[in-house]
Amino acid sequence: xxxxxxxxxxxxxxxxxxxxxxxxxxxxxxxxxxxxxxxxxxxxxxxxxxxxxxxxxxxxxxxxxxxxxxxxxxxxxxxxxxxxxxxxxxxxxxxxxxxxxxxxxxxxxxxxxxxxxxxxxxxxxxxxxxxxxxxxxxxxxxxxxxxxxxxxxxxxxxxxxxxxxxxxxxxxxxxxxxxxxx
Amino acid sequence: xxxxxxxxxxxxxxxxxxxxxxxxxxxxxxxxxxxxxxxxxxxxxxxxxxxxxxxxxxxxxxxxxxxxxxxxxxxxxxxxxxxxxxxxxxxxxxxxxxxxxxxxxxxxxxxxxxxxxxxxxxxxxxxxxxxxxxxxxxxxxxxxxxxxxxxxxxxxxxxxxxxxxxxxxxxxxxxxxxxxxxxxxxxxxxxxxxxxxxxxxxxxxxxxxxxxxxxxxxxxxxxxxxxxxxxxxxxxxxxxxxxxxxxxxxxxxxxxxxxxxxxxxxxxxxxxxxxxxxxxxxxxxxxxxxxxxxxxxxxxxxxxxxxxx
Numbered sequence: 001x002x003x004x005x006x007x008x009x010x011x012x013x014x015x016x017x018x019x020x021x022x023x024x025x026x027x028x029x030x031x032x033x034x035x036x037x038x039x040x041x042x043x044x045x046x047x048x049x050x051x052x053x054x055x056x057x058x059x060x061x062x063x064x065x066x067x068x069x070x071x072x073x074x075x076x077x078x079x080x081x082x083x084x085x086x087x088x089x090x091x092x093x094x095x096x097x098x099x100x101x102x103x104x105x106x107x108x109x110x111x112x113x114x115x116x117x118x119x120x121x122x123x124x125x126x127x128x129x130x131x132x133x134x135x136x137x138x139x140x141x142x143x144x145x146x147x148x149x150x151x152x153x154x155x156x157x158x159x160x161x162x163x164x165x166x167x168x169x170x171x172x173x174x175x176x177x178x179x180x181x182x
Numbered sequence: 183x184x185x186x187x188x189x190x191x192x193x194x195x196x197x198x199x200x201x202x203x204x205x206x207x208x209x210x211x212x213x214x215x216x217x218x219x220x221x222x223x224x225x226x227x228x229x230x231x232x233x234x235x236x237x238x239x240x241x242x243x244x245x246x247x248x249x250x251x252x253x254x255x256x257x258x259x260x261x262x263x264x265x266x267x268x269x270x271x272x273x274x275x276x277x278x279x280x281x282x283x284x285x286x287x288x289x290x291x292x293x294x295x296x297x298x299x300x301x302x303x304x305x306x307x308x309x310x311x312x313x314x315x316x317x318x319x320x321x322x323x324x325x326x327x328x329x330x331x332x333x334x335x336x337x338x339x340x341x342x343x344x345x346x347x348x349x350x351x352x353x354x355x356x357x358x359x360x361x362x363x364x365x366x367x368x369x370x371x372x373x374x375x376x377x378x379x380x381x382x383x384x385x386x387x388x389x390x391x392x393x394x395x396x397x398x399x400x401x402x403x404x405x406x407x408x409x410x411x412x413x414x415x416x417x418x419x420x421x422x423x424x425x426x427x428x429x430x431x432x433x434x435x436x437x438x439x440x441x442x443x444x445x446x447x448x449x450x451x452x453x454x455x456x457x458x459x460x461x462x463x464x465x466x467x468x469x470x471x472x473x474x475x476x477x478x479x480x481x482x483x484x485x486x487x488x489x490x491x
Contacts, residue, residue, distance in 0.1 A: 070215065070223035070253075070483075080184040081487035083204070084211035120220040 006133070006152055006160070007173040015149040016045070019130060020052045022147050023099065030061040032125070033097040038114050039067040039085035042102035044164045045132055049101070064089040066100075068113040087117075094122040099147075103162045105131040108143035133160055133173055186484050190302045190309040193318035194359035202363060206328055208480035209473070216252060216475055226255040229486050231287040232280050235312070236262040236273075239291055241447050241471065242312050242322070246289045249478035255486075258285065273297065274304050281307050286489055287482065290314070308485045316350050316411065322446050323356030325477040327364055329470045330401055333442050338365035343395040345371045345427060346405030346454055349378050349416075353405060353446045358384055371395035372427060375416040392427050393437075401442035404429055404455045424453050431458040442466060 007015060027033040035050070037043035043065045053061055069084035100114055111129060118127065132149040138156065150173075154160065157178045165171045186201045194202075215223055231250045233243050243259065250257045260280065271279075277288060287308040290298050295317035302309040313319040327337060334340055342361050348354045348370045358368050362385065369387040370377060377388055389395045396402060407423065417423045434441065443455075443465040451457050460467060 067211065069211070070225045072225075075225050076487055076489060076491070078487075081208075081484055083184050083207055087211075087214055116224065120218055120222070122219060 002176070004175040005172055006175050007150060007171075009165075009171045012171040012173065015132065016048050017052060019132075019147055019149055020049050020056070023049075023053075023130070024056065026128075027097065027099075030057055030059075032095070033099065034062040034064065034091070034093060034124075035099050035101055036064045036066050036089065036118065038100060038102045038110060039065055039069075039087070041104075041162065042100075044162075044167060045103055045130075046101050047166070048164070062091055062096075064091070066114060066117055068110060068117045071113040071117040073109060073113065089121055092122060093118070093124045095125045097126045097128070098124045099128045099130050101130045103131065104133045104135065104160050105129070105143075105145050105148075106135045106138055106160075108139045108141035111143050112141050132162060135160060184484075185488060189485075189488065190298070190311075191320050191481055191485060192298045192302060192309065192311045194320045194323050194356045194363070195318070197320075197363070199363050202324065202327070202360065205324060205477065205480045205484065206331070208484060209328060209476040212252075212479040212483070213473065213476040215479075216472075222252050222254060224254045225483060226250070226253040226486055228491075229253075229287065229489065230256040230258070230285045231289065231482065232285045233257065233259045233289045233312075234277065234280065234291070235260065236290075236292045236297075237313065239312070241474070242291065242319075245471070245474045246310075246312060246321075246478050246482075249475050249482055252475070253479055253482060253486075255287075255482070258283075273301065277301055277305055277307070281305055287486065308489060310481060310485065313352055315352065316355075317352050318356045318359075319352040319446075320356050320360075321474070321478055321481060322353050323360035324481070325470055325474040326353075326357055326403060326444055326446065327360045328477055329466050329473045330442060330444065331364075332469065332473070333466055334400060336365070337361065340366045340401065341369070341399045342366050343369045343371050343389075343399040343402045344405065345392060345395060345402060345429070347376045347407050347416075348372050348381065348405070349376045350408040350411040351405050353403075357403060358386055369395055369398060373417050373423070392429070393433065396429075396433070396437055396441060397439075399441065401444060402429070403444040403446070405446065406448060406450055406454060420453055428453060429455045429459050431456060431462070434459060434462075434464070440464070444470060447471070 035046050037046035065088045067085045067087040069082045128146040130147040131145045134148045134151045135154045136151050159178050161174045163172050188196050247257050289310045289312045291312040293315050295315035297314045298311035344354050361368050371389045445467045
């Protein structure tokens with residue numbers, strides 16, 4: 001198996017559109033709801049969803065980005081320290097309904113760190129999780145998503161890569177084998 | 183790649199440009215952290231840091247303690263005035279006893295130049311130099327340059343004057359190294375008795391006229407007269423020093439230019455700088471203090487990442 005396309009450009013767009021509508025079902029006019037993208041790749045999904053939500057909602061929903069570097073559980077288990085990305089939450093999350101957004105859900109460790117980092121900003125009334133790709137059966141922690149673009153069954157040595165039109169020139173999701181040197 | 187090129191922070195002289203940039207980039211993120219409602223991240227939960235201070239300090243010790251605590255590290259404070267040093271214990275013995283209690287990092291301030299280097303060669307802990315005599319005070323220089331960068335953007339080609347007691351100042355030496363590595367030009371200014379004889383070997387300009395120095399520079403770092411280190415009379419009187427090298431509002435107004443004012447603290451108001459200038463709109467003195475915590479968090483974080491378990 002070389003590379004396998006899990007979502008092509010058309011399916012990609014349909015999936016993101018569906019996720020937006022699922023959110024609207026639950027959050028109606030987004031008056032108390034906030035989208036927060038996890039750095040570095042979750043913010044692209046927020047950007048894309050925002051474009052679509054703006055067409056439907058009377059006002060722009062609140063959005064932020066969250067960096068989890070300092071909340072990771074693998075500090076000092078890596079060869080070099082990670083340099084953090086930007087956290088941008090310039091509003092109070094107190095009593096808000098938060099939707100954490102990431103591209104791929106795998107072990108659940110990033111989301112665990114994300115929850116920890118998020119709660120340093122206050123006490124939201126609810127936190128939900130939205131992911132584009134859910135790699136089932138490979139969870140290290142008891143964490144599940146509330147909104148899932150597509151679920152895939154993958155092996156440990158496989159990699160899922162999400163490409164974004166505004167970053168990588170095209171929208172798609174690929175599954176490929178991990179290189180030995182990775 | 184994101185690792186520092188040094189295992190300890192002993193002086194700015196040992197750092198390269200990329201080290202300084204990595205520290206600044208990490209400090210950006212920590213500055214955001216310390217402005218959150220909950221100013222604490224769990225990164226260093228398993229690290230213990232000892233503040234070992236053989237000289238007095240308010241700002242630096244407090245800043246290091248807050249930095250470590252906001253990274254969730256355990257902190258113990260040691261000051262020589264109420265310790266067994268008085269009973270004749272040596273530096274290595276003191277520190278090895280602290281390390282035997284499973285301390286991972288030591289922040290050391292000592293009156294002897296080279297004390298931090300010496301300790302790094304004879305103990306297993308990560309050492310951060312918080313001032314070794316008249317030699318270096320690297321975190322102060324880093325936070326000075328970082329604060330200046332916030333105000334001026336890139337320091338490439340910028341002109342910075344360091345004014346005052348250059349002879350006894352570790353802040354001056356660390357600042358010279360740090361600013362030059364970032365591409366800035368440096369001038370030192372003070373009475374000739376307080377300028378080291380061979381300072382021009384460091385490629386800095388020398389002036390004995392404050393007005394001339396201020397006209398040349400984009401920013402000025404006013405140093406305190408370190409009376410506690412002076413074993414002789416270096417100038418006729420404090421009043422005389424203040425008249426010649428004190429920064430006053432009227433002097434500043436007469437220059438008719440934008441000038442960033444820095445001071446590493448503690449300030450002797452009315453000696454090297456008047457209250458009006460220290461508290462004025464061009465002063466970034468309190469920004470320096472705020473950034474000090476972020477810079478020290480970055481240094482502790484980056485050094486701790488190489489501790490092996």
